[in-house]
Amino acid sequence: MESLIHIVLLCFLLFTVFAIVRMHDLFAVVMLLSIYGFLCASFFMVMDAVDVAFTEAAVGIGISTLLLLSALTLTGRYEKTKRHKPLLALVTVAVTAGLLIYGTLEMPPFGSAYAPAHQHIAPHYIHQSFGETGIINIVTSVLASYRGYDTLGELIVIFTAGIGVLVLLSSLAPEAGSKEGKEQHGKGKLPAPMKQHAILRIVSKMLIPLILLFALYVQFHADFGPGGGFQAGVIFASVIILYLMIFGLKAARKVISLAWLEFLAALGVLIFGSVGLLSLLSGENFLDYDMLSSDPVQAQHLGIFLVEIGVGLTVAAIIILIFMTFTGRMADRGEQQ
Structure with a gap:
């Protein structure tokens, strides 16, 4: 059930990102970014990262939306149409994504109990932090x-x-x-x-x-x-x-x-x-x-x-x-x- 929730939230995130990229109405983009922040906060809550969800809800949904709307009042609502070079952008994104994926190949599987962080640093924080800091x-x-x-x-x-x-x-x-x-x-x-x-x-x-x-x-x-x-x-x-x-x-x-x-x-x-x-x-x-x-x-x-x-x-x-x-x-x- 938890994996299904993760998949649904990730799909919503992808749909939101795709809509943001395709939009030329900047007001709608700001609203979609606020929705994106809400989805991120929900995902963090499901992952039990309450502190991160707290911050994302306050900043990503509230403050960032207000600042972006304020910026729109000084610019304009609609994006100016310009001719882009999609091939160059696509190649750049593909190369960057390939390098990032290549850099993660040697990393341990997500959530693995045998990851180095779970063998050395995390156990010390979990077992010793209260005694050392109170x-x-x-x-x-x-x-x-x-x-x-x-x-x-x-x-x-x-x-x-x-x-x-x-x-x-x-x-x-x-x-x-x-x-x-x-x-x-x-x-x-x-x-x-x-x-x-x-x-x-x-x-x-x-x-x-x-x-x-x-x-x-x-x-x-x-x-x-x-x-x-x-x-x-x-x-x-x-x-x-x-x-x-x-x-x-x-x-x-x-x-x-x-x-x-x-x-x-x-x-x-x-x-x-x-x-x-x-x-x-x-x-x-x-x-x-x-x-x-x-x-x-x-x-x-x-x-x-x-x-x-x-x-x-x-x-x-x-x-x-x-x-x-x-x-x-x-x-x-x-x-x-």
Whole structure:
């Protein structure tokens, strides 16, 4: 039965990808990408990868869809038809696929109990992680303690990507008085603000405190279940984005400014890196939390707590920054109209 579910989900994924490739309506493509994210999250749930499913549901279905829709407001809905060279593309894809398949021939069968990872690394995490870290959730102990250096690298990638997007958006923004700016400002009309709808306004005010509470739960409950800084940061960002969508950019800027978001994004990376530097200054390995307390288990708890705070701050700040920058450009266009 489980194999049948896997096959059905994979078939849906293939159909969705084929539809995305064939579509020229970019709005429909964004909707299909959201469906693709939902199918991926479902597949991860079936595979018992709850933490990954959690992240995919929040990012792939929610935040990514909103960002893509925001980007469409600054570009256009339909893809421009251009002549492509399908033969060259087909050869490139075929060669790349062949190399990837060739690289996997020596790998052990999927799910094999005799794979090297299941013989050395995985048993240590399963049997020793609770005694060494005191963390019930093995995923959290692996990501924040055993593989803390990798997680720091991922956080730096998110921070760098966010800053890069902000730089591109600011540098590509046309001036209001330029010909290009007048053309963009003259295209279409912005939709009416949603705050004029009483139902949306009241329901959002009821949901925002609950979502914030859930974000805090995910942030500080990662020791015992799925969650952590990545998931909590995305959930917290979704609250601000919901508030912005309902009440507008000006009201959102009264709650939190771009300068504070930039500061929080850098602060999260600084907190994570400072824990590692503190370890080095204490004569320990980088991101070795044992120096934080005389009790090794308590030290692991404190170290994981600090780095997860850093992850949550940076992830939430970067996502909100990108969305507010997109929205700011749309608001500027509306004011010019």
